[in-house]
Each structure stands twice: as C-alpha cells, then as structure tokens.
Amino acid sequence: MALLTGLLWPLEKLNVFLLAIGRVLALAALMIMVAFICYQIFMRLFFDAPNWTEEGARFLMLWMTGLIAPLAYRQGGFVAIDMLERALPRVLAAVLTLVLLVCGLLVIWTCATLGWDNVNSFTGRGTSASLRLPLDWFGGERIKFKNSWAFSSLFVGFCLLLLVNIELILRQVITLFGGGDYLKPLEDAGPID
Numbered sequence: 001m002a003l004l005t006g007l008l009w010p011l012e013k014l015n016v017f018l019l020a021i022g023r024v025l026a027l028a029a030l031m032i033m034v035a036f037i038c039y040q041i042f043m044r045l046f047f048d049a050p051n052w053t054e055e056g057a058r059f060l061m062l063w064m065t066g067l068i069a070p071l072a073y074r075q076g077g078f079v080a081i082d083m084l085e086r087a088l089p090r091v092l093a094a095v096l097t098l099v100l101l102v103c104g105l106l107v108i109w110t111c112a113t114l115g116w117d118n119v120n121s122f123t124g125r126g127t128s129a130s131l132r133l134p135l136d137w138f139g140g141e142r143i144k145f146k147n148s149w150a151f152s153s154l155f156v157g158f159c160l161l162l163l164v165n166i167e168l169i170l171r172q173v174i175t176l177f178g179g180g181d182y183l184k185p186l187e188d189a190g191p192i193d
Contacts, residue, residue, distance in 0.1 A: 005179065008170045012184075015074065015167055018160060022067035029067070033060035052130040059131065059150050066157025074164045074186060094176045101169045108161045115155035124148040 033056075040053035072078055085093045118124055124147050131145035171183055 004170055004174050004177075005182070008167065008174065008183075011163065011167045011170065015070075015163055018163070019071045019074065022160065023071055026064045026068040029060040029064040033057045033064065036060070052132070055128060055130050059128075059145070062150050062153040066153035067160070069157055070160035070164045073161055074168070076186075091176070094172060098169065098172045098176060101165060101172055105162070105165050105169065108158055108165055112155060112158035112162055115151070115158050118151045119148045119155055121151075124151045 036053045036057045040049050040057075043049040043053075085096055088096060126147045127144035128147060128150075132142040133145065134142060171180075171186075174180065174183060
C-alpha cells in the first residue's frame, strides 16, 4: 500500500500542475476562438470575410479540447452510465471501475499512438491553406502553419489523459485494498473561477 501511495503522490502533483496550465491555455484558446468567430461574422456582414478565421478557430478548438478533456476526465465530468456500479456491492463496484479504467487505459494508449502517427504522417508534414504566422510584423517572413501543429493537440490531449487514467487506476487500487479513506479528494486543477 505504501508503494502505491508513493507512486500516486508525485503523479497527483504532476497532474494538478499540468492540468492547471492546460486549463489556462484552454480558456485562452476559447476566448481567442470566439474573437475569431465574431470577427468573421462581422466581416461577413459588412465586408469580405477573411478565410483564415475559420481555420484559426478550428485550430484553437482542437487545442482547447485536447487541453481541457483530461481535467474533465479527472474530475468525473464525462458522461457516465453508472446504474450497474450503483447496484453492485461496494467491492464488486470497485472491481468493475478498475476493469473499466484498465480498458480505458488501453484505448487511450492506442489513441495516443495513433495521434503521434498522425503528427508524423504525410498530411501532418503539410501546411495550412490559409493560416500564417505574421512574423513580417517583426521584420521576418510570414510562415505557414504546419498541419502537425494542429494534429499534435490530439497527441498531447491523449498523453494528458493517459497520466490522469494512471492516477485514477492507482487511486482505485488503493481504494480496493482499503486505503480509500486516506486518499485526498481529487482537487481542482487551478484557481480560475
């Protein structure tokens, strides 16, 4: 039990730190995405809408999702059907939860692997049709966004989900062996209200 708790503590701290950063970045991505969409609507009504706003909003939505999904998963914010778990005795419910977390681990690992393959794919090495980094504002050249920058949101999101899933598995094993009373509740990852 002490070994599991010793493994859990640094993983909890790492997840709280990474998810707090992810929360702030996801919030920033959401605000910029909304600004892009509002700008596009305004321009469409009165002028000719730029084509980069739609692709920029999509890029930000991908990163927002990849950064905030692990926090929602850690806090139990995903949709769950728990009728069977509630109907089972406590030990059987804990075993069922552990089995489901291990299945989730396998799925998340597969998705992270596929996400990395997507970043390194032929399409990932391509560039965006309309998004450019405006380095010409600072004396440089405009650089096309690489598709891998958007595709890496999938890889990063699933890596963060993997860390959270491992933490949840450790917590469930500790709970299954009677140490659940000694675990701190999952804390929120950041002081943003």
